Amino acid sequence: MALLEVKDLQVRVEDREILHGLSLTVNDGEVHAIMGPNGSGKSTLSHVIAGKPGYEVTGGQILFRGEDLLEMEPDERAAKGVFLAFQYPVEIPGVTTMNFLRTALNAQRKARGESELLVPDFLKKVRSVAAGLNIPQDMLKRGVNVGFSGGEKKRNEILQMALFEPSLCILDEMDSGLDIDALRIAADGVNALRSPERAMVVITHYQRLLNYIVPDYVHVMAKGRVVKSGGKELALQLEESGYAQFEDAA
Amino acid sequence: MPAVQETVDRVRRIDVDQYRYGFETLIESEKAPKGLSEDIVRFISEKKNEPAWMLEWRLEAYRRWLTMTEPTWARVNYPKIDYQDLYYYAAPKPKKTLSSIDEIDPEILKTYEKLGIPLREVAILEGVEPPPGGEPSEQRKIAVDAVFDSVSVATTFQKELKKAGVIFMPISEAIREHPELVRKYLGSVVPTSDNFFATLNSAVFSDGSFVYVPPGVRCPMELSTYFRINERNTGQFERTLIIADKGSYVSYLEGCTAPQRDENQLHAAVVELVALDDAEIKYSTVQNWYPGNSEGKGGIYNFVTKRGDCRGNHSKISWTQVETGSAITWKYPSCILRGDNSRGEFYSIAISNGYQQVDSGTKMLHLGKNTSSRIISKGIAAGKSQNTYRGLVTAHRKATGARNYTACDSLLIGDKCGAHTVPYVEAKNSSATFEHEATTSKISEDVLFYCTQRGLSQEEAVGLVVNGFVKDVLQQLPMEFAVEAQKLISISLEGSVG
Ligand SMILES: Nc1ncnc2c1ncn2[C@@H]1O[C@H](COP(=O)(O)OP(=O)(O)OP(=O)(O)O)[C@@H](O)[C@H]1O
Ligand SMILES: [Mg+2]
Numbered sequence: 001m002a003l004l005e006v007k008d009l010q011v012r013v014e015d016r017e018i019l020h021g022l023s024l025t026v027n028d029g030e031v032h033a034i035m036g037p038n039g040s041g042k043s044t045l046s047h048v049i050a051g052k053p054g055y056e057v058t059g060g061q062i063l064f065r066g067e068d069l070l071e072m073e074p075d076e077r078a079a080k081g082v083f084l085a086f087q088y089p090v091e092i093p094g095v096t097t098m099n100f101l102r103t104a105l106n107a108q109r110k111a112r113g114e115s116e117l118l119v120p121d122f123l124k125k126v127r128s129v130a131a132g133l134n135i136p137q138d139m140l141k142r143g144v145n146v147g148f149s150g151g152e153k154k155r156n157e158i159l160q161m162a163l164f165e166p167s168l169c170i171l172d173e174m175d176s177g178l179d180i181d182a183l184r185i186a187a188d189g190v191n192a193l194r195s196p197e198r199a200m201v202v203i204t205h206y207q208r209l210l211n212y213i214v215p216d217y218v219h220v221m222a223k224g225r226v227v228k229s230g231g232k233e234l235a236l237q238l239e240e241s242g243y244a245q246f247e248d249a250a
Numbered sequence: 251m252p253a254v255q256e257t258v259d260r261v262r263r264i265d266v267d268q269y270r271y272g273f274e275t276l277i278e279s280e281k282a283p284k285g286l287s288e289d290i291v292r293f294i295s296e297k298k299n300e301p302a303w304m305l306e307w308r309l310e311a312y313r314r315w316l317t318m319t320e321p322t323w324a325r326v327n328y329p330k331i332d333y334q335d336l337y338y339y340a341a342p343k344p345k346k347t348l349s350s351i352d353e354i355d356p357e358i359l360k361t362y363e364k365l366g367i368p369l370r371e372v373a374i375l376e377g378v379e380p381p382p383g384g385e386p387s388e389q390r391k392i393a394v395d396a397v398f399d400s401v402s403v404a405t406t407f408q409k410e411l412k413k414a415g416v417i418f419m420p421i422s423e424a425i426r427e428h429p430e431l432v433r434k435y436l437g438s439v440v441p442t443s444d445n446f447f448a449t450l451n452s453a454v455f456s457d458g459s460f461v462y463v464p465p466g467v468r469c470p471m472e473l474s475t476y477f478r479i480n481e482r483n484t485g486q487f488e489r490t491l492i493i494a495d496k497g498s499y500v501s502y503l504e505g506c507t508a509p510q511r512d513e514n515q516l517h518a519a520v521v522e523l524v525a526l527d528d529a530e531i532k533y534s535t536v537q538n539w540y541p542g543n544s545e546g547k548g549g550i551y552n553f554v555t556k557r558g559d560c561r562g563n564h565s566k567i568s569w570t571q572v573e574t575g576s577a578i579t580w581k582y583p584s585c586i587l588r589g590d591n592s593r594g595e596f597y598s599i600a601i602s603n604g605y606q607q608v609d610s611g612t613k614m615l616h617l618g619k620n621t622s623s624r625i626i627s628k629g630i631a632a633g634k635s636q637n638t639y640r641g642l643v644t645a646h647r648k649a650t651g652a653r654n655y656t657a658c659d660s661l662l663i664g665d666k667c668g669a670h671t672v673p674y675v676e677a678k679n680s681s682a683t684f685e686h687e688a689t690t691s692k693i694s695e696d697v698l699f700y701c702t703q704r705g706l707s708q709e710e711a712v713g714l715v716v717n718g719f720v721k722d723v724l725q726q727l728p729m730e731f732a733v734e735a736q737k738l739i740s741i742s743l744e745g746s747v748g
Contacts, residue, residue: 094718108705
């Protein structure tokens with residue numbers, strides 16, 4: 001059974017159709033890249049998979065290990081293993097990152113019928129994951145993303161991904177705002193999480209990221225549809241010729 | 251954060267109506283006849299065995315009250331209160347005169363136990379009755395004065411406090427035992443003629459707490475009073491007077507609850523604080539009177555006058571309040587910064603949900619030189635509630651070098667509630683520096699989605715965001731209260747989203 005199956009998905013926002021029958025299948029352990037021009041609906045797709053309110057699904061379905069994802073609340077999806085690294089992570093003043101991570105992790109564990117992680121075990125885990133991503137300890141004591149630089153925010157997303165050990169990771173433009181070194185560290189963090197039990201959907205505008213995170217499949221999105229799929233060479237081809245040919249096709 | 255989880259669990263256990271203190275205690279009580287007259291004032295004074303000067307003081311207030319009208323400037327709406335349709339005195343009927351805690355009606359003891367205020371255990375800790383086979387506990391002690399309807403039913407730790415020279419007793423007792431102190435300070439901060447509700451309180455107050463900390467003494471434990479309104483149609487008019495003599499320090503906590511009733515109940519308290527040279531008073535309140543049901547029926551009308559006088563040089567008074575209860579809150583804990591270099595602080599969290607109306611804030615009156623004040627107000631409005639911050643900061647002509655910093659933040663949950671900020675600032679000398687910052691924000695969909703994407707339920711997410719929003723103020727509370735307040739905040743916001 002596929003891990004994620006998006007079938008002929010149609011989505012409206014405020015009476016405007018954004019996705020016009022999009023299909024995508026992702027199996028355990030696979031890494032898929034989604035590329036496409038601004039406004040083609042990449043973030044919309046990731047939001048609908050994660051369950052963000054405000055989108056009206058007018059047709060099609062999304063199955064996660066055969067279960068109807070659209071019937072679940074966002075927190076249920078998270079507990080099942082759906083993780084979205086946001087293009088624009090939000091700030092939560094007054095709530096320390098450490099506190100947030102622990103509350104979230106324990107909420108997920110509880111939903112899965114697992115026991116809460118004891119504080120010493122939790123701290124050990126966070127510290128080792130943070131060290132691997134070059135995240136200083138004092139960043140964890142600050143409010144969630146408050147005053148973080150763009151790169152720090154993105155690294156904080158990867159930190160959470162490593163901590164929650166989801167089975168489907170959707171990375172929405174994790175490379176935007178990262179300098180070369182930060183990009184390498186974040187990509188190494190993502191690569192370390194590649195495993196036969198974990199699939200990834202990597203949304204990006206740049207071939208560069210795919211040099212670090214080498215995908216099994218590349219999909220081109222234009223105007224709310226997947227218009228072409230292929231292997232990693234498709235990304236190189238795009239870099240040369242741009243999206244124009246596909247926009248016409250859509 | 252385990253507290254959030256715990257809160258959610260607690261919220262789930264609570265049935266339809268969320269107020270968990272809504273039970274009623276069935277005890278026999280003694281009431282004065284309904285209504286207000288000179289005779290009732292005399293009746294109360296006589297019940298309390300008061301000296302003649304006290305009765306005169308009350309009568310003067312009563313006559314003054316007759317000439318006053320109810321204030322209407324606050325942003326609150328409520329049907330006209332019929333002051334003749336209330337009981338002004340209700341006391342649990344004692345079986346005989348009490349000489350120890352064991353003689354308190356067990357029903358009342360049970361009530362306080364249900365509220366989480368173990369009067370009996372606290373009495374054991376006092377050392378009068380050491381627990382069998384055990385050393386007296388080293389656990390942090392809190393002395394409690396419990397006020398049930400109109401009377402104080404128990405004050406714990408009296409002996410230990412006495413050793414330190416601290417007087418902590420019901421004000422009705424203090425009037426008899428320390429008349430010189432009471433006469434000197436009562437009404438010296440909030441005069442009997444101050445305002446409609448304070449004047450009413452002066453005429454009919456029945457009990458409350460009295461604290462005197464002698465010069466140079468740091469009160470060895472937190473002092474606290476728990477107020478409980480039980481009787482139907484009964485007003486509660488408590489009066490608290492705290493005096494910190496030169497160089498002393500005291501931290502005082504106040505908590506309050508009431509049964510769930512369909513009719514509204516009136517609560518009109520007066521609190522006066524006096525800090526002499528180099529003294530400091532820290533006054534914390536967790537106000538959780540019954541807020542009314544989800545349709546806006548019932549609930550406490552809370553009209554309270556709280557004022558501190560930094561009478562001495564280098565004195566300091568700090569108010570911290572967490573207001574989650576009451577149908578109507580009308581409350582402005584204030585500081586008169588009379589002494590040179592004195593300092594006033596006001597930290598407030600005011601939460602309104604359902605049909606609650608909150609009009610609260612503070613006054614900082616700078617009279618002395620180099621006085622400073624700080625105001626941090628966090629208003630959270632949910633449901634169909636209205637939440638107003640009303641503040642006044644003034645600097646007198648002679649108050650050179652006065653400084654104030656004010657930050658008022660409002661958070662809206664949903665779109666049927668309102669938050670309002672009404673700051674008045676008045677500097678009569680040019681050396682005063684007053685800073686004011688205000689923000690109003692909505693709890694954003696994006697933040698909620700971010701939290702739920704990470705596994706938090708909608709309720710947990712709101713609890714987390716709100717606790718983050720009020721963090722600066724929660725940190726001002728003593729530990730025990732901070733934990734309780736954090737739980738209370740989430741419970742108060744139950745059902746505010748979704
Ligand atoms: N809440 C909304 N209201 C109105 N239009 C919206 C809303 N959300 C998305 N859209 C529109 O849907 C389209 C797709 O947006 P989306 O953010 O999914 O694109 P994207 O492919 O992620 O673009 P980018 O590469 O710039 O991140 C855009 O035209 C956008 O304006
Ligand atoms: Mg996007």
